[in-house]
Amino acid sequence: MQTPVPPKAPRGATTAASSARLSALAAALLLASCAVGPDYERPLVRVPAVFKESGDWATATPSDREPRPDWWMIFGNLELDRLQHEAALANQDIRVAEARYRQSVASVDSVRASFFPTLDAGAAVTRSSNSTVGLRLPPTTNDSLTLSASWVPDLWGAVRRNFEESKANAQASQANLGAAVLTVQSTLALDYFALRVADEQQRLLEEAAEAYAKSLELTESRYRGGVAARTDVTQAQAQLEAIRAQAIDAGIQRGQLEHAIAVLLGRAPADFSVARQGFDIATPPVPQALPARLLERRPDVAAAERAAAAANAQIGVAESAWFPSLTISASGGYRAPSGANLVSAPFRTWTLGPALAETLFDAGARGAAVRSAEAGYDAAAAGYRKAVLSALQNVEDNLLALHLLAQEVERQDAAVVAAQESLRLVTNQYKAGTVSYLNVITAQTTELTDRITALNLRGRQLSATVQLITALGGDWPGLSPPALSAR
Numbered sequence: 001m002q003t004p005v006p007p008k009a010p011r012g013a014t015t016a017a018s019s020a021r022l023s024a025l026a027a028a029l030l031l032a033s034c035a036v037g038p039d040y041e042r043p044l045v046r047v048p049a050v051f052k053e054s055g056d057w058a059t060a061t062p063s064d065r066e067p068r069p070d071w072w073m074i075f076g077n078l079e080l081d082r083l084q085h086e087a088a089l090a091n092q093d094i095r096v097a098e099a100r101y102r103q104s105v106a107s108v109d110s111v112r113a114s115f116f117p118t119l120d121a122g123a124a125v126t127r128s129s130n131s132t133v134g135l136r137l138p139p140t141t142n143d144s145l146t147l148s149a150s151w152v153p154d155l156w157g158a159v160r161r162n163f164e165e166s167k168a169n170a171q172a173s174q175a176n177l178g179a180a181v182l183t184v185q186s187t188l189a190l191d192y193f194a195l196r197v198a199d200e201q202q203r204l205l206e207e208a209a210e211a212y213a214k215s216l217e218l219t220e221s222r223y224r225g226g227v228a229a230r231t232d233v234t235q236a237q238a239q240l241e242a243i244r245a246q247a248i249d250a251g252i253q254r255g256q257l258e259h260a261i262a263v264l265l266g267r268a269p270a271d272f273s274v275a276r277q278g279f280d281i282a283t284p285p286v287p288q289a290l291p292a293r294l295l296e297r298r299p300d301v302a303a304a305e306r307a308a309a310a311a312n313a314q315i316g317v318a319e320s321a322w323f324p325s326l327t328i329s330a331s332g333g334y335r336a337p338s339g340a341n342l343v344s345a346p347f348r349t350w351t352l353g354p355a356l357a358e359t360l361f362d363a364g365a366r367g368a369a370v371r372s373a374e375a376g377y378d379a380a381a382a383g384y385r386k387a388v389l390s391a392l393q394n395v396e397d398n399l400l401a402l403h404l405l406a407q408e409v410e411r412q413d414a415a416v417v418a419a420q421e422s423l424r425l426v427t428n429q430y431k432a433g434t435v436s437y438l439n440v441i442t443a444q445t446t447e448l449t450d451r452i453t454a455l456n457l458r459g460r461q462l463s464a465t466v467q468l469i470t471a472l473g474g475d476w477p478g479l480s481p482p483a484l485s486a487r
Contacts (some may be wrong), residue, residue, distance in 0.1 A: 037319045093183070108166045125142070164316075190365060194253075216442035232437035283465055
């Protein structure tokens, strides 16, 4: 049915109507300036003025999205540098995090679209039949062409709060991507250093097996000469076979670490191998004073803070449900019998008008939604505070470890020197026949144990250094790598 065209209003009436529309628009814009729900403020966390185990500390503005240096280069190892770049391109955890970040960015764009009206167009051909009492009308065919628009003004800020939430979630997702990258980098460095320690331990065991084989030859020679007892020979054989078994067993850990590195690089373990090398990786010195790098650089802390911001915005979304929603819609087009001149004035149709809707009774659902959102924010804020405290603990733990490990390495190196001298003296005494072979076995075992302990301590130093850099967000002041070495 064609909608009649209303008669043209007088100029005065038009002006009055225009003024009324402008007043209504101004009122709507004034209302739209309101956004229900609390504005976000970062949860307060008490941060100490200094690290317990180090120097100066001060709270600073977060900068987790700033570029990070290739921190692993401070170890000066060319192979580790090559592996890190390969992992950045092929690691599957990084790809998952990157895809989720792109997904969250798309969600922000989707919510942003809610600020604008929607516009639809349609065309249709319909055939229908009508009848009245005692009279059956023949079927008719009608063509139609329509264009419609609708807009829901953001009177109470629900869309804005939704946008705040989606944007904060996207920022948290970006921080999670940074955390995934940093985790892969640190895990790869830890596995690589552990692999090099395993290589060196296997070399020490193989070297000890060669020394024990010579001791066995010496003992057998002395036995044949009637100087040593048969028990000395059997003890030397038992010691040699035991150390050979340990050397074989050391290959298990080495192989598993190689497999772990392959997975970090996005490869099948069967397609990857690392050649054995000696252990000559030095632990870089830690700065005497560490400024405010933790809250600035750690992506997991930034992600927790952005999660709190998103939860706060959700409170406003829930509170906006208490208020009515306004929809402004308009449509226009043409509808005419098939075959007629469709696009002409007699067949023009249009509609225009607002619609106001309000929920009068929901059995407490809206109040429950608000309470749920408030509880969600409290949980997110507590999670952020916990992330900060855990980050502080990570830094303190590794600063303490590096400080005490340096002292322990110094003492252990002295123990190795003493054990080597003891072994030399006991071996000479055994050759002179003044001590039993049991003394030689004890001295050899002590010397090897002390050397392996010293090696493991150096591995722990490297591990604590990597974990400290990770705790500081992948950076520390004055980070300058030495010349890269192939080993």
